[in-house]
Amino acid sequence: MRSVRAKAAIGATVVVAVALIAAGAAVLLTLRSSLIDRTDLEAEVVARDVAAQLATDVPPGRLELPDDERRPVQVVAEDGRVVAVSKQLEAISGTSSSEVLPGPARDGAAGDDDDDDDDPARGEVSGDEPSFSSGAATVDGDRADYRFASVEVTSGERQTYTVHAGAPLATEQDAVGTVRDAMLVGLPLLLAVVGSVTWLVTRRALRPVEGIRREMAAITASEDLSRRVPEPASRDEVARLARTTNETLAALEASVERQRRFVADASHELRSPIASLRTQLEVGAAHPELLDVPGAVEDTVRLQQLAADLLLLARLDAGERPGGAAVDMGRLLREEVAQRSGDRVTVTVDAGDGLEVSGARGQLARVVGNLLDNAQRHAATEVAAAVRSERGRVVLTVADDGEGVPPAERERIFERFVRLDDARTRDDGGAGLGLAIARDVARRHGGTLTVGSSPRGGALFELRLPTAGDGPAARRGR
Incomplete structure (x- = not known):
């Protein structure tokens, strides 16, 4: 993956995907928690209504249970017997008992239909917060998931019961499922849009860079340092890069030109003492009596000084510290x-x-x-x-x-x-x-x-x- 555009598109897509997945998970969890809270409240209302009847010493056999088959109720005595269930409840799980049929009453237990006390004592519903649990119930052949609210109540005859009332989770499951499905469908589409837009934007942003690269390649091939790369009209980083590149080319051109002049001037300066020295030596070789020894020494010294100057300049140009x-x-x-x-x-x-x-x-x-x-x-x-x-x-x-x-x-x-x-x-x-x-x-x-x-x-x-x-x-x- 050598393309900057591809790297940018993939990187943006991955970042957006991670963000959307995290946000989607948070939305689903929040939605599910909210819907479960609402379901718990519905179940609690039903459970407290039944518990209030028991608190007024209504026998379990005469309880007015909800007619709504989506609201199953189970009443369990302190000894674990099921004393009342809603109609058409065929199976239940997630409560303190899995029984769906009332058990036989104990001798002298409350709930005797013939017991008519003129002044019965009143019971009370537990002031504790109800407990909640998840389970399932089969009502009239239909099995579904439920949230159960459990409320304890004490009747006037000091009998303790636990009322389990359920509310269906179908609404919560449908809502969460709908949102989840929408996210699963929309996420790939959104990621495709993000990747495509990032690709196009990056391609447009890097188009001047490609122009700079092509011009630099042409300059390298032609060795013409007088050429310059195109400068975009924008004021972004690419435009600053182009301007800096042109400044570098200008400095390089000036440096090369100075180097050329330096070489030309050095060659010219060296030519004079070398030619003079050679002439004197040739004359001296042919006519020793005409050899100008002081002049030859002077030219040699001048040539030596010039060579030393050129060497020092070369060291300075090389960055000698x-x-x-x-x-x-x-x-x-x-x-x-x-x-x-x-x-x-x-x-x-x-x-x-x-x-x-x-x-x-x-x-x-x-x-x-x-x-x-x-x-x-x-x-x-x-x-x-x-x-x-x-x-x-x-x-x-x-x-x-x-x-x-x-x-x-x-x-x-x-x-x-x-x-x-x-x-x-x-x-x-x-x-x-x-x-x-x-x-x-x-x-x-x-x-x-x-x-x-x-x-x-x-x-x-x-x-x-x-x-x-x-x-x-x-x-x-x-």
Whole structure:
């Protein structure tokens, strides 16, 4: 059963069937209980009427029993003798005696037709609730089920009798049977309707899903990520699924396009130093005296740096998580500046100790180095770097006094292989990966990297990182 429609239809049908069966059983039980209570009341009325006669000392032989053959009555004495029965009663069960013929009277027992006391004592009907039982009786050849009410009575001569009066259960049985038969006929029909309606509704609801599936299959077959799945006009879950799918396709298309550009740009960037190095080696092989060893070493170093940048970007794109070590950003900045003592532009540092962040020291050193390289490349006379604490974050700033970055280009410079100074040589301008790597590393460490205007007139790069214990690496270790 692989179809969602079939599962939904069967599930709804089963749930409705269970609910209807439980409700039907409850209705039948309630109906039967109500009808039995009514039957018990009818039997009790007859039994108390006969008991009232005995209480007024009417002899059992002169009792006025119901003429209705559907109301059988049996009167049983204290010693178990049947002293009175209704007419045409041929058999009875469910009472204290199965006899249907009056037994012989005892000597001196009440019920003597010749006993005419001028002032007889009055008896009494038991105040206890009558007892009820189920049984059967045969009246004039017809056997039926009955409910019997049993009432005890004491006559004026202190004789105790039990009056059993019956009321037929035919009405209760017919009513319950009719309702049961109606349920047995209606339940399958209702379940068929529920299953059919659920099937149709589910089919209509899933029709857009099938459209999405077909379009996704077509996109997979054609590898055309510019295509989009149809979005229903409704605002339900299927419409949200379609919109999310299209957003995913758009993100995937952009990612694939970035990957293509990255590969193309990387190939282009690698081609230049490789071609230059090959040319120098070929010239050196043919004319050793013309070999430019410093140029070959420079191209090799540049090629090595580019390969390292590409490898780091590949690791970042693969989701490599930064380490959880505590890194003192002030000390890290001073170490990076100390390695640049002979550079064209000097770097002034304003950083104290104890400003720590959690992460990979090597990656953070790469960020600081890239920011310093970029600032020294564009500065006129001076670069200023500082580290401070601000609202639970460690902030590193690198400012230069160069031409700055135009506001329209401040996001573009963080894209890969983007250089605003294209007129410069590749050796001077770099490959355009440093700032892209710096921002990716900052994001991996839960921070941000932005660029603005420096008070010195140039660019101001600002790196903000969570303090040690608040970064993503520290949270993963908790």
